[in-house]
Amino acid sequence: MSKKNPEYDFKWCPGCGDFGVRRSIESAMINRLEETGLPMENNVVVAGIGCSGNLVHLLEGAQPYGFHGIHGRTLPVAMGVKMARPELNVLVVAGDGDFLSIGGEHIAPQAARNLNICAVIMDNGVYGLTKGQSSPTTKLGEITSSTPYGKMEAEADPLELYLTMGVSFIAAGFSGKPRELTQLITQGMNHEGFAMVHVQSPCTTYNDTFEMLKGNPKKGIEPLIWDVPEDHDKSDKMAAYALLQRRGLPLGVIYEDADRPSLDARMEEMRGRARQRTMQETLDSYEL
Amino acid sequence: MEMKDFVVRFAGEGGQGVVTSAEGMAQAATQVGYHALTYATFPSQILGGPTWTQARISDSPILSPGDDVDVLVAFNREAYDNHVDEVREKGVIIYNSNDFELEGDPRSFGLPIEELAKSTGNTRAANMVVIGALAHLVNMPQTYLDEFVQKRFSRGRPGDEEIIRSNIQAMGLGRSHTAESGLSVGDLAPPRMPDYKQIMIKGNDALSLGARAAGVEFYVGYPISPATTILLWMEHNLIGEGKFAYQVSSEIESITGILGAGFAGKKAMTATAGPGFSLMSEGLGLAWMAEIPLVVVDVQRGGPATGLPTKTEQSDLLACMYPAHGDVKMPIIAVGTVEEAFYGAIKAFNWAERYQGPVILMTEMSLAERVQNIPKPDLSQIEVEERQVYQGKNGYHRYHGSEVSPMPLPGSPGAYVANGSEHDEMGDTTHLASRHIQMTERRFGKLKLLEEDEFEADNTQESIALMTWGGSKGSALEAYNQLRQRDVPVAWYYTMFLNPLPPRLLEELRKKELVIVPELNYQGQFSGILRSQGVKAESITQYTGLPFKVRDLVQKITEMTKTRRKETVGA
Incomplete structure (x- = not known):
């Protein structure tokens, strides 16, 4: 929206990973539009608070609906939208601080419900918008503006966390590979259930991990990222755990359980079983 | 002496049928043409713990639970000790002589409740023994009560006749046993059956029913006394085509869930009590800021913090009016009777849709659990307001102007960002002073739409x-x-x-x-x-x-x- 709007003055820093994520989300939504014939207005992007949440204002071209609400609460808002209107395509965009720290309590219940949405998490290992404090994915011992003597907690492992909480689709992406990321987001949106696409999206200002992720042969830096092997059985939870034990960061679909019914499906099934009474019948049941 | 009304209090352990006795008495009385109102307090535990419920029975509509107790039914010794001081001088105390013996109180007599019920062959007729005893104390003609039992248990089932027989016998035993005591509290004026249709309903059910009449489509909530019964009502009555009710993981999920549903076009509601309401603060501020219609019910209990979970208080008014940080002032409807709980809920939805924002519907513990006979609402007389929805093709700005404006809904043209940050007309974040002035005035100005004439x-x-x-x-x-x-x-x-x-x-x-x-x-x-x-x-x-x-x-x-x-x- 922002292109037409001089009032909106927020900008990502040059080189920010979130640019790549935005492009991937735009492409995935346009592909979906072409595939389904449904209008762009059929998409709702629920955004968290932080650099990444501003993505909802920075999308270019045809505009989806957006919801830019409260820090940490993207998932239950998305739940309300999706439960109310299952025909909508609901996307969550949030950062590691919003999603894993203040919003961490909402992941397990949505995984248990198998809420039929796709959440794209932009992980930069730092709180960017508040200028460089430590986040759940900041490394142990790291010095940041809020950890002058080093971070005291262990670094969270989001992918393992999602797996343990029972998320039914888990993919890992990198903002520097937008074409692949588009594919993962498309797969996540098509998944009938709770899809997590966890993206490494480096912060060039406070935690620039580009080189570390991609590697640099000249400096002798081995890349951290590697592609999930083609023979990985993504329906096998133990194989997914095994994959996550290997050094570095796998990119691709880590785990997918395509058989579990989504919350929408369960709601429909329950509607079929629940007692149906009109307002008048309900009122009459109280008559003396 | 003819009495216009009397108050009977049932006191004992949780799980002894204290509540069912009071509600049974109220049911019986209203069926024969009296008016009834119950008042209850519960222990914060599942079984056991002292509990009591009272019913006020009158020949005309009742306003309050009643100051004094005319008859105390004490199911155990502790109940007698705790409540005897509230029995008025000329009152009577019935004690359960199957549980304890009492000497030296001339106003009391022992009623072997379970034993008498057992002798009818129906141990579940214990309530009827007590109702029979009460009927004698206030000189209520037995024919009324026999009719009530006939009506209530004629359900076309094979056991009906036997149940009717044992219940009538149980009432007779209660009555004759009481007659032997020689005690009485007076003659209750004969019933005057109202010439209008009535319903017998609990405050929280009336509120839920009102919400349903107003067209509620989406309800999520989290269990908390004394609001839980609204969640349960919705789960039993709201699951259907285009509607749903669901228990979520916290009050933060409740408020943000209905924010999502309200944004998506549904009439959405949640209900909670003090501690849950506190957790909803931030969400309520967002609803105000992003202009999202929704209804939050606060069933007040004693506060602050966990406070008095099962007692009544009206101490959440400031919290309800100013729940959030920043410049907000929530519309508030506070219901005062069971009947108002029904109509207040309808009004709360109408307000939310009319001004496109959050509305707080306040009630309280003493009303939530109050069972009362009220005139049956006529659904054809109820006015339900719907949201002004944007119907155009495009090029529309959701937050345009200084007044309420049509709301675009996802799936249709008019895409915007519902934004909790200060925003411009299309919902993008802004820091311009002129915008903050315009939008603040817009949000407060909309309250004018809620100014009612009647009082x-x-x-x-x-x-x-x-x-x-x-x-x-x-x-x-x-x-x-x-x-x-x-x-x-x-x-x-x-x-x-x-x-x-x-x-x-x-x-x-x-x-x-x-x-x-x-x-x-x-x-x-x-x-x-x-x-x-x-x-x-x-x-x-x-x-x-x-x-x-x-x-x-x-x-x-x-x-x-x-x-x-x-x-x-x-x-």
Whole structure:
């Protein structure tokens, strides 16, 4: 929206990973539009608070609906939208601080419900918008503006966390590979259930991990990222755990359980079983 | 002596059938043409713990639970010890002689409740033994009660006849056993069957039913006393085509869930009590800021923090009116009776849709659990308002202008960002002073749409007025009626609409020398709000966890009117 709007003055820093994520989300939504014939207005992007949440204002071209609400609460808002209107395509965009720290309590219940949405998490290992404090994915011992003597907690492992909480689709992406990321987001949106696409999206200002992720042969830096092997059985939870034990960061679909019914499906099934009474019948049941 | 009404209190352990006895008595009485109102407090535990419920039975509509107990039914010794002081001088105490023996109280007699029930061959007829005993004490003709039993248990099932026989026998045993005691509390006036249809309903059910009548489509909630029964009602009555009700993981999920549903176009609601309401603060601010219609019910209990979970209080008014940080002031409807719970819920939805924002519907513990017979609502007379929805093709800005504007819904043209940050017309974040001024004024200006005309007013020429709020209405109105009989010069005003107040009402209140506000909190929250709006208001406060007694209000109001008149004369 922002292109037409001089009032909106927020900008990502040059080189920010979130640019790549935005492009991937735009492409995935346009592909979906072409595939389904449904209008762009059929998409709702629920955004968290932080650099990444501003993505909802920075999308270019045809505009989806957006919801830019409260820090940490993207998932239950998305739940309300999706439960109310299952025909909508609901996307969550949030950062590691919003999603894993203040919003961490909402992941397990949505995984248990198998809420039929796709959440794209932009992980930069730092709180960017508040200028460089430590986040759940900041490394142990790291010095940041809020950890002058080093971070005291262990670094969270989001992918393992999602797996343990029972998320039914888990993919890992990198903002520097937008074409692949588009594919993962498309797969996540098509998944009938709770899809997590966890993206490494480096912060060039406070935690620039580009080189570390991609590697640099000249400096002798081995890349951290590697592609999930083609023979990985993504329906096998133990194989997914095994994959996550290997050094570095796998990119691709880590785990997918395509058989579990989504919350929408369960709601429909329950509607079929629940007692149906009109307002008048309900009122009459109280008559003396 | 003919009595217009009587109060019976059932006291014992949780799980002894204390509540079912009171509600059974109320059911029986209303079936034969009396009016009934129950009042209950529960222990915060599943089984055991002292609990009591009382029913007030009258030949005319009832306003309050009643000050004094005419008959105490004590299921155990502890119940007798705890409640005997509240039995009026000429009252009677029935004690369960299957549980304990009592000597030296001439007002009491033992009733072997379970034993008598057992002798009929139906141990579940224990309630009927007690109802029979009560009927004798107030000289209620047995034919009424026999009819009630016939009607209630004629369900076309094979065992009906036997159940009817044993229940009638149980009532007869209770009656004859009581007759032997020689005790009585008087003759209850004969019932006058109302000439209109009635329903018998609990406050929280009436509120839920009202929400349903208003078209609620989406409900999520989290269990918390005394609001849980609304969640349960919705789960039993709202799951269907385009509708759903669901228990979520926290009150934060509740408020954000209905934010999502309200944004997506549904009439959405949640209900909670104090602690849950506190967790909803941030979400309520967002609903105000992003202009999303929704209804939040606060069933007040004693606070702060966990407070008194099973007692009544009216101490959340300030929290409900100003729940969030920043410049907000929530529309508030506070219901005062079971009937108002039904109509107030409808109004709350109408308000939310009309001004496109959050509405707080306040009720309280004493109303939530109150069972009462009320006139059956006529659904054809109910006005339901719908949201103004954007129907155009595109190029529309959701937050355009300084007034309420059509709301685009996902799936249709008009895409925007519902934004909790200050925003421009299309919902993008902005920091411009001119925008913050425009949008702040827009949000407050919309409250004008909620200014209602109607309010209760009586004897308005007096310069001293009585104006309570919420669940204290019944006791205050009963006190007012007594004051009028004694020619105490006082006017009556009342409204469910606490914010915004009906403008004509506010105008009248400002002209009064004194507005007396009975309310169940320490600070005098409503009188403080009235004073801030230029009304000379003073509270009568009480913070016992119990409702006002009519007697206390009559005494205090009389004193306040006398003092004020002396001051006026002295000046």
